[in-house]
Each structure stands twice: as structure tokens, then as C-alpha cells.
Amino acid sequence: MMSAQAAVENVAGQDLVAVRIDGVEIPETEIAREMQHHPASSLAEARHLAIQALIVRHLLVSEAERQGLGADVGADDDSVDDPRIAMLIEREVVTPEPDEITCRRYFDNNRQQFDRPDRYDASHILLASPPDDTEARDAGRLMARDLIAKLQSEPHLFAELALAHSDCPSRDQGGHLGLVSRGETIPEFETYLFSLKPGELCLAPIETRYGVHIIKLDRKLPGEAAEFDALRDQIGEYLRLRSRHTALRQYLLLLAGQARIEGFDMEAAHSPLVQ
Structure with missing residues (x-):
């Protein structure tokens, strides 16, 4: 200091x-x-x-x-x-304690903040390449198509192929990215990921600014609507502190x-x- x-x-x-x-x-x-x-x-x-x-x-x-x-x-x-x-x-x-009506109004006006969105348990293989490196991109697409073809016949090899080929640190977890929600990944990745059914492999290579991806949706956890009664005290404390x-x-x-x-x-x- x-x-x-x-x-x-x-x-x-x-x-x-x-x-x-x-x-x-x-x-x-x-x-x-x-x-x-x-x-x-x-x-x-x-x-x-x-x-x-x-x-x-x-x-x-x-x-x-x-x-x-x-x-x-x-x-x-x-x-x-x-x-x-x-x-x-x-x-x-001196600040008044927020009453039930005030807390309920804040809850209703900020539902998106409290509701739990759909979450997607995903895995991918990243074949990294800069967007402006045409040669590397072409090679990435070719390899991605070969790997997708292999996974169509042997889906159990995803983790093994991720470890062998992916340029993402997730390769050490078999390509597993964990749970993601809308807005937490890049748009072009989400567009394809969120259209898949649980257990489904995307049959098209996905290009982003990071390179070419092979993606698989392992499972989907539906979102949950928040219950006001469970959040009443938390909202009240937040509003009280804000007012203070x-x-x-x-x-x-x-x-x-x-x-x-x-x-x-x-x-x-x-x-x-x-x-």
C-alpha cells in the first residue's frame, strides 16, 4: 500500500x-x-x-x-x-419499507431478470482459423465435413475426436461446453445450436470469427418461470437498499x-x- x-x-x-x-x-x-x-x-x-x-x-x-x-x-x-x-x-x-404492491410491480416489470431461460448443454469441436485466411478456412471446412461424416456413423467418438482435433480448451472435456443460454455465445453458433434436438449432431460445419465448428446438443433444460413468493424478501431488500x-x-x-x-x-x- x-x-x-x-x-x-x-x-x-x-x-x-x-x-x-x-x-x-x-x-x-x-x-x-x-x-x-x-x-x-x-x-x-x-x-x-x-x-x-x-x-x-x-x-x-x-x-x-x-x-x-x-x-x-x-x-x-x-x-x-x-x-x-x-x-x-x-x-x-429515513426510507420506507417497500410494500407488497411495490415489490409485486417490480417483479412484474422485470420478469426477464428473474425467470430462468432455456439452457442448452452443448459440445463442439473447433477448427480454428482467422476469417481472412482463405486457405485455412477451406482446410477447416474439409476437415469438418470429414469429421461430421465419421460422427454420423460413430457418434460415440465425439469426445475422442474433440481431444484429437479441437483447438478449444474444451477439448480436454471431450468438447463439452457446459450449459449455455441465449446471448451467452455468438449469434451464428446459437442459430444452429438452438435448432437441434437433444442428442442431435449438426450436419453442417458452422463458421464463426473463431473458425469452423462441429456442434452437438447433448440436452436441453427448459426454462422456469420465477415465483414471486420465493423472491418477495429478496426484492424487498433490494428496493429498500436502493431507496436508502x-x-x-x-x-x-x-x-x-x-x-x-x-x-x-x-x-x-x-x-x-x-x-
Whole structure:
């Protein structure tokens, strides 16, 4: 983990914008120390997240102090678990429990999210070749036709032929791909796979951007419609958390609107702290 001193040295010399809350500047050393808790793909992003966290903490602690909350609990201004913050949020950020009608409406409007789709247990042999390599493609088609002809008379050899000829890692499992649903593989592959009957071999070589495939459908598991009663508590918890995040964000933006924040745009902030 990067030390606060290292973080300061890494941002030193950069054109940094000072950040102030009600005229008081957040020291760069404090920002650097906070950056250690916000892993990111760049120092700039880590600094942005650190500043956001410091502003949020300042807003909440200041409001808790204004309301006289937690004066006797020995709170620590540097702790994200400051009990004053928890007390303030408990008092100010109130979200109703989603009722049956609300949960049912969400379920009905998002059935596709909950229903289990048809699943296809498939196997294939891939004869890999780039789309623009005409010679390799032609060779792949010829070999695919030979292998398909062999499998028509000796279907039990599929796993053996996959191990011997396939360029897909699934060859070590006899070409078995496992269960797939619509949208999880490439369209041209699905078009043929989903038209097969369980146990059926596709008699045509299938071309995709990866090469030429020989495909077989081992079995089909029909989809299942979700039952609302089984998901009622899960949906209720999701809606409750979503409402709480929205209410918390709105409350923080309200506090930010009452403060004078310079050098940082809280309206554009995106983080679990303010969502």
C-alpha cells in the first residue's frame, strides 16, 4: 500500500486545485493519507475519490455536531465509522419499507431478470482459423465435413475426436461446453445450436470469427418461470437498499448545497458514499 508521504511525492509538482469547505482548505497531506483507502487505476482517480470521501465525512460530522449528536461518545473525526455519522444518518435518512404492491410491480416489470431461460448443454469441436485466411478456412471446412461424416456413423467418438482435433480448451472435456443460454455465445453458433434436438449432431460445419465448428446438443433444460413468493424478501431488500442509497445521496447533496465547496463538484460525484 502506498504511504501518505509517497502519495504526496507522487502528486507533487502537478497542477492541483485546492479544495476548500466553507473557506477551510483540505491539506494535501490529509488527501494523500485518505488516498491509501481508495485503490484506483490512476493517482488522479484515487485523489478524486479521497477528496470526495473527506468532503462527505466533513459534511456529516459537521451536521451531527450542529445537532448535538454523539457529544459523549468520544468520536474520532478520522474514522469512517464515526458513531456521530451513524446517529445522524439513522435520524435524517429515513426510507420506507417497500410494500407488497411495490415489490409485486417490480417483479412484474422485470420478469426477464428473474425467470430462468432455456439452457442448452452443448459440445463442439473447433477448427480454428482467422476469417481472412482463405486457405485455412477451406482446410477447416474439409476437415469438418470429414469429421461430421465419421460422427454420423460413430457418434460415440465425439469426445475422442474433440481431444484429437479441437483447438478449444474444451477439448480436454471431450468438447463439452457446459450449459449455455441465449446471448451467452455468438449469434451464428446459437442459430444452429438452438435448432437441434437433444442428442442431435449438426450436419453442417458452422463458421464463426473463431473458425469452423462441429456442434452437438447433448440436452436441453427448459426454462422456469420465477415465483414471486420465493423472491418477495429478496426484492424487498433490494428496493429498500436502493431507496436508502437514493435518500442518502439526496441528503448529502442537500448538505453540500448548504456548504461552500470550492475545487470539487459534489453534483458529479459517483461513489457508494453518495449514491
